[in-house]
Structures are given as structure tokens and as C-alpha cells.
Amino acid sequence: METIDKNTPVKREATQSSPSIYANNAEINVTTWDFRFRFGEIETLSPQAITVAERVRVVMSPQHAKVFSRVLAENIAKYEQAFGEIAVEGLEDAKEKKTTQ
Numbered sequence: 001m002e003t004i005d006k007n008t009p010v011k012r013e014a015t016q017s018s019p020s021i022y023a024n025n026a027e028i029n030v031t032t033w034d035f036r037f038r039f040g041e042i043e044t045l046s047p048q049a050i051t052v053a054e055r056v057r058v059v060m061s062p063q064h065a066k067v068f069s070r071v072l073a074e075n076i077a078k079y080e081q082a083f084g085e086i087a088v089e090g091l092e093d094a095k096e097k098k099t100t101q
Contacts, residue, residue, distance in 0.1 A: 021039065021041075021055045021056055022041060022055075023039035023040060023041060023055055023056075024041055024042055025039070025040045025041065025042050025052045026038065026039050026040075027040075033061070033062075034059050034060060034061055034062065034065075035059070035060045035061075035062060035065035036057065036058075036059050037057065037058040037059075037060070038054055038056075038057050039054075039055050039056050039057075039058070040052040040053050040054040040055050041053050041055060
């Protein structure tokens with residue numbers, strides 16, 4: 001197999017079957033063999049139920065998911081350097097609960 005340099009440019013081409021979507025909800029499931037991401041859009045919120053319209057599912061190998069998480073973290077850091085910290089409601093409460101358990 002041919003070795004490809006990490007600096008080799010990637011040429012992306014949009015197709016009719018690759019639409020852009022909006023997602024404000026994500027679910028991650030993990031198996032021994034892969035990571036499964038389900039992205040959707042919250043349609044209704046009520047005390048009885050949250051209705052999410054699933055828009056797309058993405059399945060990755062554990063290795064690809066790990067690299068993806070690193071690249072995502074790097075890009076979030078760059079964004080925050082340029083525009084300021086991204087505030088996430090309830091994030092500090094979740095961190096506190098995790099450390100006290």
C-alpha cells in the first residue's frame with residue numbers, strides 16, 4: 001500500500017447525496033468495533049417527552065473516532081482563541097457531579 005504524507009491536500013467534492021444538516025442533539029453508542037453517532041434536531045420539548053428528528057447516523061472505527069475527537073478539540077480551542085470561550089449551560093454542574101461520585 002502506498003504511503004501518503006499527512007500534508008497531502010484533500011480534495012473534497014460535494015455531491016447531490018451529501019446535504020448539509022443542522023443538529024442540536026447527538027447520541028453516541030459504542031461497541032467493541034465502532035462508535036455510532038446519531039445526529040438530530042429537537043422538534044418538541046415537553047415534560048412527558050423530547051421528540052428528536054434523526055437527521056443522520058455516522059459510524060467510525062475506534063481509531064478514527066479518537067483522531068476525530070483530537071481534531072475537533074483542536075478546532076474548538078482555535079475558535080475560542082478567536083471568539084472567546086463557548087459557554088455551555090450545565091457543563092460545570094456535570095463536571096462537579098462526575099468528580100464527586
